[in-house]
Amino acid sequence: MKMELIRVNNNQQIEAEEVPFIQETSSAHFMTANTNVISLEELKKEHTIPVFAKDNESTISHQEFIETVSYVADHVFKGEVILRPAVRVSHPIKGRIPSAVGKPAKELLEHEKTLYYERMAFAMEIPSITDSLAGNSLNLTIGGVRAYNLENLYSRKNEEHFKLFIGFQNRVCTNLCISTDGFKSDVKVRSLAELAKVVYDLLGEFNAYKELDKYKNLPDTAITETQFAQIIGRARLYQNMPLKDKKELPSFPLSDSQVNLVVKDYYSDDSFSRDESGSINLWKLYNLFTDANKMSYIDNFLDRNVECQQFISGIHLAMAGTGGHWFIN
DSSP, X not given: OEEEEEEEOTTSXXXXXXXXXXXXXXXXXXXXXXXXXXXXXXXXXXXXXXXXXXXXXXXXXXXXXXXXXXXXXHHHTTTSOOOBOEEEEEEEEEEEOGGGTTOOGGGOOGGGEXXXXXXXXXXXEEEEEEEEETTEEEEEEEEEEEEGGGSOTTSSSOOEEEEEEXXXXXXXXXXXXXXXXXXXXXXXXXXXXXXXXXXXXXXXXXXXXXXXXXXXXXXXXXXXXXXXXXXXXXHHHHHTSOHHHHTTSOOOOOOHHHXXXXXXXXXXXXXXXXXXXXXXXXXXXXXXXXXXXXXXXXXXXXXXXXXXHHHHHHHHHHHTTSSOOTTTO
């Protein structure tokens, strides 16, 4: 199987290049709620591409975004095994061709319908770059998010917004492990050439060994059932605090419904539940958080994932006696 990728030549134009990928596809379970799984081929063949209304200039499409990151990853990690991207989409924008004007929706034929998705997230694994932590296999993973709702499509073509990440995926649960070192939350570019440069910079500067070190001590640090209950209780308080009070505290990454999932899985998760005494180590707690985060919308999924890492890191420092933390002290 081959994937058509893009090449940026000296004239800042895009040329097609075919790069071989193995048949296996990255897991599409890196997020779940409010999204549908879709193939890159379907994006390319069946979906329209939004334009900027005032000059009719094309946006950078979802498929071009994926192919640009894929092309750069293939060059930065040349010789490594790279799986085909897994893609998830949400918020469909439906339309119809001109000849179907006035036709009742139920009578529309398939060729008369148009569709694109406002939001898209993708992830692709590099299983040849892997490590193990607490018995869990972690694969290096690259991906990004595109949300057209961040663009003013009623204006002329301007900078377009993307989010990029590189981190690790826990193969036991397909949870993503992402920190600020592997995340660019507000990439603004005007062309694929500019986008490719940002991707090159992110991938080239990423230190996988340094990233893994952030998680190495988590399995050896545990909190008691009482401390877990305090975190959950204060999370409830935090959600309803006045904004001025929140500013003085560590940010809490999850919503009320996601906190409910953490509590449920604290008791019942096959891989990351509490032990017989009610204690839970921070690696397990981190994975309960990132698993609950899979229920986030595409446009804030990556930001919350990074905040989960920051929150658990803060708890770890507090448990080590090197800092205070309102949620546990």
